[in-house]
Amino acid sequence: MSSQKPSLVDSIFQDDEQEAFRDHIGTVDSAGKRIWVYPKKPEGFFTKWRDIVSIILLIALFGMPFIRIDGEPLFLLNILERRFVLFGQPFTPQDFHLFVFAMITMIVFIILFTVVFGRIFCGWICPQTIFMENVFRKIEYWIEGDANAQKRLNAAKWDGKKAWKKGLKYTLFFAVSWVIANTFLAYIIGSDQVIQIISEPISMHVGGFIAMLIFSGVFYFVFAYMREQVCLVVCPYGRLQGVLLDRDSIVVAYDFVRGEPRTRIKKAKLAETLTEDAPKIGDCIDCKLCVQVCPTGIDIRNGTQLECINCTACIDVCDAVMDKVDRPRGLIRYDSYNTIAEGKKRRFTTRMAAYSIVLLLLIGLEVFLINHRSQIETLILRTPGMRYQKVDDEHLSNLYNYEVVNKTNKEYQQIHFKLVEMDGEIKLVGKEPTLGKSGQASGSFFIVLEKDDLHGQKNPIFIEVYADGELIEKVKTNFMGPIK
Ligand code: SF4
Ligand code: SF4
Incomplete structure (x- = not known):
């Protein structure tokens, strides 16, 4: 670690004692007991915009399971039945490699985004927040x-009013948890199935009903009890911040250059501090409102901390304080360490450039793979354990198993196999298969070839697959003949 460059915290505090906040999380006391956080209700510019963004995202989250494209849901991640639909396009387990690439792309995107913009995702987009x-x-x-009324209510003895308020709150909490659980279930099994489970007698959907209760219980536990602890101790993304953030990342930051030395001032003496010959004091008046609004119970003036979910509440409250004391807004703002400490302009670092190139390459590869994804995939394999059979003195046959997977929303009435680049015949066992929407068909056929056309034990052959007369793919396989 460089000895010249002080950390954000070093630049504010000079002794270890004042760094003690890093030894424990703000929501646990010295006896290891949880400190319940009662954040003051935030309001201001960012809070208003976060409300608007949240409403849009909530409408999207709750509405998407009901959107259909050509009869398919917009998104479906049915792990149980291995059925996946993205943007109305069905994906099968055969497309697993696309999912792997999509996951890698997403992880790189998250890393890049975090390096540049810190935890903006947590504050503005994360469903938990x-x-x-x-x-x-x-x-x-x-x-x-607000916070004080909540504290008073919790400290008060149980009476009718407290029971009513607590009962109403937790009933509503469970009702919302139930709606969230059903919505998440709709992304897994589809909205039609969820509606069926809700509307039909429980006895017809015991498993589904139990799943609903479990999901609802988990969400209720998370939002009624776990709360900020999910971000502090459970979320892996939060734990990664230490390695993802650097001095150029944009974070919710306290401008310690401007704010220190923080000085409490009385309203009556405010004017005196603003005169030109007044002693130099920082802009922070140490009102601690930024701490009181923080939903994770931290003091952002201590510097960037893993607990900060970039919710912007401290920015809004501090701006309101600055307005009152006639000082410029932005003492707490979105900014990077380097900009604050050294007055440097934000720059595009080598790490950001490298991540961007990798990200663009991965996105390009993903788009290429999706565009070149076959709509119908065929697997033709010689039946294991079977050798060639003699048909007559001039012909031999091999038995094959086929599997055709339809990755589209279309139905196909006839799947036809045609031997090409060689004389011979395909004899289907049974009728020509049909393919339903996102369905699959399997069966067997014999291929009969002339002995004289064979070169030895392993003879490559090519089969064209037609769906309703349209050539879909050309599959290569082998025909087993006698050793020559
Ligand atoms: S709200 Fe602003 S002025 Fe008040 S303590 Fe926090 S940083 Fe200082
Ligand atoms: S420090 Fe500020 S932005 Fe971070 S969680 Fe607390 S209130 Fe939100």
């Missing part, structure tokens, strides 16, 4: 009031 801060917390504020 959106549900916690914009749904459950809002219900809580509505029923129990």
Whole structure:
């Protein structure tokens, strides 16, 4: 580690004692007991825009399971039946490599995005933050009031009023958890199935009903009890911040150059601090409102911390304070360490460039693979354990198994196999197969060839596959003959 460059925290604090906050998380006391966080209700520019973005994302999340494209859902991730639909396009287990590439692309994207923009994802897009801060917390504020009223209610003795408020809150929490659980279930088994489970007698869908209850219980536990602990101790993305963020990453940051030395001032003496000959003091008036609004219970003035989910509440509250004390807004803002500490302009670093190139290559490869994905995939294999059979003195036959997978929403009435580049005959066992939407067909056929056309034990042959008269693919396989 470089000894010249102080860390963000070093630049604010000079002794170890003041770094003690890094030894524990802010929501656990010295006895290891959880400290319940009662964040003050935030309001301001960023809060308003986060509300708007949340509403749009919530509408999208709850609405998407009901959108159909050519009869297929927009998204379906049915792991149980191995049925996957992305943007209305069915994907089969044969497309697994596309999923692997998509996952790698997504991970690289997350890394790149985090290097450049820090944890903006957590504050603006993450479902955990959106549900916690914009749904459950809002219900809580509505029923129990702001932070102080909540503390008072929790400390109060049980009476009718407390029982009513707590009962109403937790009933609504469970109802919302149930809606969320059903929505997530709709992404797995499809909205039609979820509606069936809800509308038909429980006895007809015992498994589905139990799944609904379990999902609802998990969401209820997360939002009623776990809350910020999910971000602090469970979420792997949060744990990765230490290696992803650098001094050029944009984070919610306190401008310690401008803010220090923080100085408490009385309203009556405010004017004196603004005169030209007043002693130099920092812009932070140490009101601690930024700590009081923080849903993860941290003090952003200590520097970038893993617990910060970039919710922007501290930016809004500090801007309101700055307005009141006639100082410029932005003491807490989206910015990078280097910009604050050294007044440098933001720059596009080598790491950002390298990540961008890798990301573009991966996206290009993914688009190429999806565009060249076969609509119908055929697998033709010689039946294991079978040798060639003698048909007559001049002809031999081999038995093959075939499997045709339809990756489209179309139905095909006739799948036809044609031997090419060689004289011979394909004799199907049974009728020509048909293919339903996203369905598959399997069966067997014999291939009969003239002995004289064979060169030895292994003879490559080619079979064209036609779906309703349209050539779909050309498959290579082998014909087994006698040793020559
Ligand atoms: S809200 Fe602003 S002024 Fe108040 S303590 Fe936080 S940083 Fe300082
Ligand atoms: S430090 Fe600020 S942005 Fe980070 S979680 Fe707390 S209130 Fe939100």
